[in-house]
Amino acid sequence: RAKMEARSAFRFFEPEMDAAMQKRRTIEAGLRQALERDEMRLVFQPLVGLAENRVTCFEALLRWELDGQIISPADFVPIAEETGLIVSIGEWVLRRACAVAAGWPEDVRVAVNLSPVQFKNRGLFDIVQSALAASGLSPRRLELEITESLLLAENDQTLETLHRLRAEGVRISMDDFGTGYSSLSYLRSFPFDKIKIDRSFMRDLSKTGGDLAIIKAVIGLGQSLGMSTTAEGVETQEQLDAVREQGCSEVQGFLFSPPLPEGAVAAFLSGQADEETLRAAS
Ligand code: C2E
Ligand code: MG
Ligand code: MG
Ligand code: MG
Secondary structure, three states: OHHHHHHHHHHHOOHHHHHHHHHHHHHHHHHHHHOOOOOEEEEEEEEEEOOOOEEEEEEEEEEEEEOOEEEOHHHHHHHHHHHOOHHHHHHHHHHHHHHHHOOOOOOOEEEEEOOHHHHHOOOHHHHHHHHHHHHOOOHHHEEEEEOHHHHHOOOHHHHHHHHHHHHOOOEEEEEEEOOOOOHHHHHHHOOOOEEEEOHHHOOOOOOOHHHHHHHHHHHHHHHHHOOEEEEOOOOOHHHHHHHHHOOOOEEOOOOOOOOEEHHHHHHHHHOHHHHHHHHHHO
């Protein structure tokens, strides 16, 4: 025990450790001011409906623009969650995403990622309602993406909030399906509208039969539960062909488009990029 403490004390003062902690502290301090300094941005990645043969939705993805550099959510969302800052940042995301989407065609929805931490705050339902009311966006045009880790901390209050949101017409998607510990049992605990199959299953789709068998099974599961399925991380025509053949409802990935800046969405929908999307999907 004493030995372990000595070792961890030693590690604490190692230079790399110090640098990592310094970096973390800098991010934490910066995050506290990021909203008031107007440094948060949303980018939007299209989801293409395969039956509709068009863009049905855009997922809002958060970026932090700090001193001209773009920081990825993987680098700051976990810290924002630990510090609780994700509550105010997440509210900003909701309001901004709804406001932007209100300017899109009526048949295009917006998807927003929610952190489990936002559910611990009692006010989530009211925040969503207020974001919808302020923007004039119909609840039917909003999708909320949650991960399995949310339901890990499953309690009545979380489920009640989800049910209330759904009763308003908001769609609830399970994000990154297949990466958590008990994906299947979560499908039993809540009637999700959509299952998003994690992109790790897309990676070797052309090489191995295993991932294809899993994707096939998840799509079948979705169909029998009345949930639509989205394949994340579709990068190649081969992957698209494979998931389409299995009856996947929707696809998202670099094959169609990377996440786009807010101002590029309208052009994407009406312009040449859209024709490319449809060509890729056909
Ligand atoms: P996610 O919700 O699963 O989002 C999909 C991620 O996959 C995005 O990464 C997207 O850029 C990336 N992606 C899309 N298509 C492809 C592809 O074809 N190939 C590859 N390699 N990647 C692709 P991003 O934007 O870096 O976001 C990472 C994660 O950060 C998100 O995963 C989500 O969990 C989280 N996140 C992003 N925005 C928010 C937010 O506003 N709130 C919260 N709580 N989390 C967020
Ligand atoms: Mg997502
Ligand atoms: Mg995802
Ligand atoms: Mg994912």
